[in-house]
Amino acid sequence: GEDVEQSLFLSVREGDSSVINCTYTDSSSTYLYWYKQEPGAGLQLLTYIFSNMDMKQDQRLTVLLNKKDKHLSLRIADTQTGDSAIYFCAEGRGSQGNLIFGKGTKLSVKP
Amino acid sequence: NAGVTQTPKFQVLKTGQSMTLQCAQDMNHNSMYWYRQDPGMGLRLIYYSASEGTTDKGEVPNGYNVSRLNKREFSLRLESAAPSQTSVYFCASSEVSTGEILRGYTFGSGTRLTVV
Numbered sequence: 468g469e470d471v472e473q474s475l476f477l478s479v480r481e482g483d484s485s486v487i488n489c490t491y492t493d494s495s496s497t498y499l500y501w502y503k504q505e506p507g508a509g510l511q512l513l514t515y516i517f518s519n520m521d522m523k524q525d526q527r528l529t530v531l532l533n534k535k536d537k538h539l540s541l542r543i544a545d546t547q548t549g550d551s552a553i554y555f556c557a558e559g560r561g562s563q564g565n566l567i568f569g570k571g572t573k574l575s576v577k578p
Numbered sequence: 579n580a581g582v583t584q585t586p587k588f589q590v591l592k593t594g595q596s597m598t599l600q601c602a603q604d605m606n607h608n609s610m611y612w613y614r615q616d617p618g619m620g621l622r623l624i625y626y627s628a629s630e631g632t633t634d635k636g637e638v639p640n641g642y643n644v645s646r647l648n649k650r651e652f653s654l655r656l657e658s659a660a661p662s663q664t665s666v667y668f669c670a671s672s673e674v675s676t677g678e679i680l681r682g683y684t685f686g687s688g689t690r691l692t693v694v
């Protein structure tokens with residue numbers, strides 16, 4: 468399909484790991500991105516991965532990329548209530564290199 | 579603080595009124611974008627500008643016009659607002675080199691527009 472796909476909701480308990488999944492469409496995308504949007508705020512770049520990498524780790528965040536299946540995941544270790552937000556996956560596409568966003572996964576963290 | 583600044587943060591319009599949403603970035607980025615965000619629809623690209631003096635339509639351009647005034651500023655105009663344009667509008671900018679976006683977009687904090 469044409470869309471970047473994400474599940475819409477994820478609920479976890481504080482201290483557990485969260486895994487947010489995304490499938491993208493363009494195998495030629497050079498970079499893939501994760502953005503975080505807190506309530507009432509804009510989107511903040513959380514992390515990104517270059518397409519020749521399989522994994523990128525940044526403190527509590529781990530990004531896994533499976534190019535064969537066009538699957539991207541974001542793992543948040545030791546999830547905290549402050550991680551409650553909407554997480555957007557995005558790929559670079561379009562003649563001008565526009566980013567195409569998924570619809571976002573709303574992460575709810577229960578104490 | 580460096581980044582993307584949008585004004586106003588909130589606006590209520592009556593159907594048929596016009597207004598311009600302002601966006602400015604101070605990161606010397608060459609590309610700028612306008613998105614709208616609606617529940618269940620994610621982010622949809624309205625217009626973008628790859629460089630000063632150029633603009634192109636995105637996915638949902640109808641009812642909007644844009645102006646890339648200079649490298650810093652990219653404004654979005656609603657000539658005759660409709661209730662369907664009630665949304666949250668985000669401006670973003672990026673550095674693009676040889677067709678590749680470098681380090682993603684930087685977003686503004688958004689304009690929450692209600693058309694009654």
